[in-house]
Amino acid sequence: MKDTQELTKIIIVGGGTAGWMTAAAFINRLPKNFCQITLIESSQIGSVGVGESTIPHIRQFNQNLGIDEKTFIQQTDASFKLGIRFRNWRQIGDDYIHPFGEVGAITNGIEFHHYWARAQQLGLESDFEDFSLLAKASRQGLFSDPAIVNQSQFCNYAYSYHLDATKFAHYLKNYAIERGVSHIDAKVISVEQNDVGDITSIELDNDTQLSADIFIDCSGFSSILLGKTLNSDFEDWSHWLPTNKAIVAQSELVEHSLPLTTATALPAGWQWQIPIKQRMGNGHVYCDSYMSDDEAANLFRQNIKSKLITEPRLLSFKAGVRPQSWKNNCIGIGLSAGFLEPLESTSIYLIQHSIFKFLEYFPNKQNMQAERQQFNDEINKTYQTIRDFIILHYNLNNRDDNGFWVHQRQMELPESLTFKKGLFAESGRVKPGQFGVWPSVCIGQGLTPQYPDARINYLSKQQLEEFLRQEKQKIAQTLKQLPPAHEYLTKIYQEVSCD
Amino acid sequence: MTNAEQISNIVVIGGSYKAWFSAMVLARACAPLSKVTVINLPTERNLVDLSFVTDSQFIDLHKNLGINLTHLLKTGAAQTYSAVQYQNYFDTENTTIGLDLELPTFRTIELHHVLASSDSTELANYSYAAQAALNNKLILPSGKQGHISNSFQIGLQMDGASYVQFATGACQQMGAQCFSQEIAAIVKDDNTGLIKQISLVDGTNLNADLIIDCSWNSRFSQKYFSSKWQTLAGEDVSHTKMQTCVQTKQAIEQHQQPINKHLVVQKQTANTSNKNTLGLQQQFSCNGFVVTNEYIAESRTNLSQNAKVIEYQIGRIDKVFSGNLCSLGAIAQFDKPIFANSLLMVRALTYLLENFPNKQHSPFNREYLNELIEKDISELYQFYSVHDPELSNSAELLVAFFCASGRVERQLNPIIPYQRWINHLAALYPAYQVEPMVKTFSRAEIEDFLVSVKERIKQL
Numbered sequence: 015m016k017d018t019q020e021l022t023k024i025i026i027v028g029g030g031t032a033g034w035m036t037a038a039a040f041i042n043r044l045p046k047n048f049c050q051i052t053l054i055e056s057s058q059i060g061s062v063g064v065g066e067s068t069i070p071h072i073r074q075f076n077q078n079l080g081i082d083e084k085t086f087i088q089q090t091d092a093s094f095k096l097g098i099r100f101r102n103w104r105q106i107g108d109d110y111i112h113p114f115g116e117v118g119a120i121t122n123g124i125e126f127h128h129y130w131a132r133a134q135q136l137g138l139e140s141d142f143e144d145f146s147l148l149a150k151a152s153r154q155g156l157f158s159d160p161a162i163v164n165q166s167q168f169c170n171y172a173y174s175y176h177l178d179a180t181k182f183a184h185y186l187k188n189y190a191i192e193r194g195v196s197h198i199d200a201k202v203i204s205v206e207q208n209d210v211g212d213i214t215s216i217e218l219d220n221d222t223q224l225s226a227d228i229f230i231d232c233s234g235f236s237s238i239l240l241g242k243t244l245n246s247d248f249e250d251w252s253h254w255l256p257t258n259k260a261i262v263a264q265s266e267l268v269e270h271s272l273p274l275t276t277a278t279a280l281p282a283g284w285q286w287q288i289p290i291k292q293r294m295g296n297g298h299v300y301c302d303s304y305m306s307d308d309e310a311a312n313l314f315r316q317n318i319k320s321k322l323i324t325e326p327r328l329l330s331f332k333a334g335v336r337p338q339s340w341k342n343n344c345i346g347i348g349l350s351a352g353f354l355e356p357l358e359s360t361s362i363y364l365i366q367h368s369i370f371k372f373l374e375y376f377p378n379k380q381n382m383q384a385e386r387q388q389f390n391d392e393i394n395k396t397y398q399t400i401r402d403f404i405i406l407h408y409n410l411n412n413r414d415d416n417g418f419w420v421h422q423r424q425m426e427l428p429e430s431l432t433f434k435k436g437l438f439a440e441s442g443r444v445k446p447g448q449f450g451v452w453p454s455v456c457i458g459q460g461l462t463p464q465y466p467d468a469r470i471n472y473l474s475k476q477q478l479e480e481f482l483r484q485e486k487q488k489i490a491q492t493l494k495q496l497p498p499a500h501e502y503l504t505k506i507y508q509e510v511s512c513d
Numbered sequence: 514m515t516n517a518e519q520i521s522n523i524v525v526i527g528g529s530y531k532a533w534f535s536a537m538v539l540a541r542a543c544a545p546l547s548k549v550t551v552i553n554l555p556t557e558r559n560l561v562d563l564s565f566v567t568d569s570q571f572i573d574l575h576k577n578l579g580i581n582l583t584h585l586l587k588t589g590a591a592q593t594y595s596a597v598q599y600q601n602y603f604d605t606e607n608t609t610i611g612l613d614l615e616l617p618t619f620r621t622i623e624l625h626h627v628l629a630s631s632d633s634t635e636l637a638n639y640s641y642a643a644q645a646a647l648n649n650k651l652i653l654p655s656g657k658q659g660h661i662s663n664s665f666q667i668g669l670q671m672d673g674a675s676y677v678q679f680a681t682g683a684c685q686q687m688g689a690q691c692f693s694q695e696i697a698a699i700v701k702d703d704n705t706g707l708i709k710q711i712s713l714v715d716g717t718n719l720n721a722d723l724i725i726d727c728s729w730n731s732r733f734s735q736k737y738f739s740s741k742w743q744t745l746a747g748e749d750v751s752h753t754k755m756q757t758c759v760q761t762k763q764a765i766e767q768h769q770q771p772i773n774k775h776l777v778v779q780k781q782t783a784n785t786s787n788k789n790t791l792g793l794q795q796q797f798s799c800n801g802f803v804v805t806n807e808y809i810a811e812s813r814t815n816l817s818q819n820a821k822v823i824e825y826q827i828g829r830i831d832k833v834f835s836g837n838l839c840s841l842g843a844i845a846q847f848d849k850p851i852f853a854n855s856l857l858m859v860r861a862l863t864y865l866l867e868n869f870p871n872k873q874h875s876p877f878n879r880e881y882l883n884e885l886i887e888k889d890i891s892e893l894y895q896f897y898s899v900h901d902p903e904l905s906n907s908a909e910l911l912v913a914f915f916c917a918s919g920r921v922e923r924q925l926n927p928i929i930p931y932q933r934w935i936n937h938l939a940a941l942y943p944a945y946q947v948e949p950m951v952k953t954f955s956r957a958e959i960e961d962f963l964v965s966v967k968e969r970i971k972q973l
């Protein structure tokens with residue numbers, strides 16, 4: 015073993031979701047007194063203030079940090095989420111759910127969608143979604159802690175939360191500061207580098223200069239360290255994901271909401287609805303080459319049936335990634351490193367993934383090159399996998415109502431996606447590690463495998479019919495065990511306030 | 514899929530354990546929809562009784578077919594092993610590496626990081642699998658989740674002739690046919706370009722939808738689908754030479770004692786060989802076909818008795834699946850077996866079953882199968898190349914990363930399990946940099962932990 019030289023100081027620039035998730039995870043995971051962590055944010059600048067729909071990995075984040083679920087829910091005004099409802103994506107009038115977790119049981123080592131596709135070929139028509147407990151539960155507004163479910167196949171189902179992004183960051187801020195993270199409210203105005211390009215110190219607008227061994231750039235789209243100082247290239251993916259603007263606002267919640275994020279396709283993009291405790295988050299994501307900002311704003315307002323409680327805000331962005339999100343001694347986490355539009359609620363997951371990858375590969379001071387290369391390799395792969403999955407939603411459409419959709423259908427796809435899509439279309443196979451539940455989205459958008467797994471060909475039509483009937487029955491029985499989601503959630507809020 | 518799209522005739526070519534194993538797996542898994550026929554080429558007969566070493570996935574695949582370990586041990590006159598002893602491979606004369614899936618951790622820090630900052634050096638001292646093997650104890654994973662007694666795999670050292678006898682019987686039971694003849698002609702369909710018929714010298718014509726070439730070196734894939742034989746690094750093959758090695762017959766057939774529960778891999782340098790001109794592979798010719806079982810009786814290690822000289826060419830095929838022909842075993846990839854070489858074939862066969870083609874052999878599925886197998890081959894090559902400085906190093910980043918941080922990327926479904934990579938790299942590059950967090954713990958805390966691990970292993 016060689017002598018090691020540990021890092022002693024870490025500076026995080028940015029106090030949005032990415033900054034505080036990083037600070038909280040670092041202070042929790044790094045041994046006590048191992049290094050000094052300082053977070054700098056500017057209240058003058060503020061954070062992006064969106065990012066309210068999550069995927070189940072967030073529960074792992076909370077568990078790793080020892081965060082109690084009930085407290086978390088109350089502190090962040092969270093509600094439960096079982097998947098995403100896609101409306102009008104394939105064509106106007108279509109409606110399917112991409113649930114968390116597999117649809118149907120894997121039987122004899124063969125995934126359910128093969129049985130389903132074979133049944134379709136034999137004339138046994140059924141709705142794929144009917145074989146997903148989570149899809150059925152979310153449409154019926156049901157939810158409970160999976161542990162109460164008395165059916166082994168479902169007693170561990172995946173779920174996540176909708177939450178208030180500002181409250182989430184605030185909660186993590188308290189968590190991190192209580193455990194020893196130093197916090198400075200100031201603006202970074204200049205950056206010093208040494209002759210190899212490493213950042214040595216930053217100057218703040220309160221006349222202080224701070225040095226560190228590692229700088230984590232969580233400064234959002236402005237990417238002041240990774241992008242502006244270190245000129246880490248940005249790989250532009252907007253030719254595949256051309257939406258570049260969003261109008262966002264919050265509205266009143268008028269009825270009990272379903273444990274779902276809703277994504278409704280519109281002529282040049284789509285609109286989300288994210289229900290949290292007492293309000294609805296709304297956003298219209300669109301491509302301004304196919305729709306003006308005014309048109310987009312009007313459409314946005316028309317689609318919200320309740321009263322707005324915040325003024326609509328316009329955000330601009332560009333899809334892409336910095337392939338070197340770790341450059342020199344600076345690691346970009348969050349929007350500073352890349353952006354994929356929120357269709358599959360993946361950004362917070364990407365933040366979490368980068369944080370834990372960095373902790374896994376925590377470097378010594380003198381030589382970070384190997385860790386850096388490895389980290390960048392793995393993070394890029396994750397971005398690409400998610401990118402492909404998001405493009406797939408746009409690409410599988412039959413809409414002709416706007417040039418936007420025609421373009422999305424006809425454009426040349428990334429090679430990796432052409433393969434994944436072709437493979438599914440042909441044989442229903444999904445490569446290990448492909449992000450998301452591909453069969454749900456593919457079948458939901460009309461792509462059914464031509465040759466389902468040959469190993470089920472011995473099943474007769476009657477046998478398949480019986481198999482499908484049993485699968486449905488299991489779901490029906492389990493649904494009876496689930497309470498209404500809003501009742502379950504209310505109980506949690508009441509419990510915590512009694513505590 | 515209609516019946517017209519269903520593979521109904523599978524033809525397996527070859528006569529070694531690999532062919533019979535493949536035929537048995539396919540016959541069991543694909544009955545009653547597909548019929549399996551074996552063409553046992555006369556040229557292959559010499560290979561029937563080669564002994565072989567397998568990994569846990571070989572055992573698992575049998576288990577999935579309803580053949581349990583005890584049965585397998587009997588039928589293959591087999592011996593389990595839970596560790597491999599490498600002689601003259603690493604800096605030390607003998608290095609034992611357990612087939613660990615996971616070693617105990619100290620406050621989430623992996624053992625090899627902890628160990629590097631203590632006085633102890635050998636990971637094997639803290640491996641239940643290695644210690645059991647070195648103490649001549651037969652152990653099987655206990656099945657207790659997360660327990661030290663379950664955190665390893667076992668492999669088998671098999672007698673080829675016994676296994677072939679068993680697999681032949683199993684194939685017959687499943688209705689598989691066998692023809693022991695030469696192939697006279699192979700006929701392709703003009704429209705699809707796929708092989709449709711195989712004619713034997715006695716005039717028998719066999720219909721074929723899927724052909725599995727398990728022969729030693731018939732190379733049908735090169736002949737009928739213009740695939741290429743390459744070096745393991747994927748380069749042109751012209752500069753690689755045929756190698757020879759010698760396999761002795763194992764004494765296990767005669768139940769000789771004592772039996773060691775670890776496998777021994779020796780690196781031998783022939784005195785006569787000139788390293789520069791002959792290349793490193795020459796050094797691996799040793800008794801016991803590279804893999805030498807210590808239980809081979811002294812008298813039988815004399816190469817003149819029961820010894821078989823085998824010619825082989827290190828390399829790989831560029832596409833394992835071409836047209837409707839899949840090459841499995843040595844015909845697909847071959848290198849010195851520094852560990853169970855049959856693993857690649859077992860995995861390829863598993864991929865094939867899981868992604869079974871239709872009669873039309875749709876291109877995406879074939880490409881996908883090739884991609885899965887390709888990933889295994891390149892990982893294996895990385896594994897070989899870290900051990901062998903004379904191979905072009907396909908694992909530069911991996912080694913640099915390990916040396917600089919003591920870490921290895923956790924892959925999805927790797928062919929070499931994560932902990933095995935760590936065990937080997939730690940033996941090869943003992944000066945790796947450790948995780949900085951280790952420094953926050955006192956030496957005494959670390960020593961206490963290490964003593965407790967040893968104690969636990971001893972008790973087990």
Ligand SMILES: Cc1cc2nc3c(=O)[nH]c(=O)nc-3n(C[C@H](O)[C@H](O)[C@H](O)COP(=O)(O)OP(=O)(O)OC[C@H]3O[C@@H](n4cnc5c(N)ncnc54)[C@H](O)[C@@H]3O)c2cc1C
Pocket residue numbers: 027028029030031032033054055056057059060061062063064065066067068179200201202203232233234235236238260262297329331347348349350356359360361362363365
């Ligand atoms: C329209 C839209 C919808 C989204 N929806 C989702 C979703 O549903 N789910 C999801 O997971 N993700 C979503 N995201 C992404 C998510 O919002 C972000 O990943 C998340 O908020 C993290 O942002 P951030 O912390 O990187 O940046 P920001 O929130 O922008 O924070 C940047 C921080 O840097 C500070 N800062 C900047 N410059 C300086 C400076 N010079 N000196 C000091 N401090 C500075 C700011 O003060 C701020 O604290 C969405 C994004 C957009 C644009």
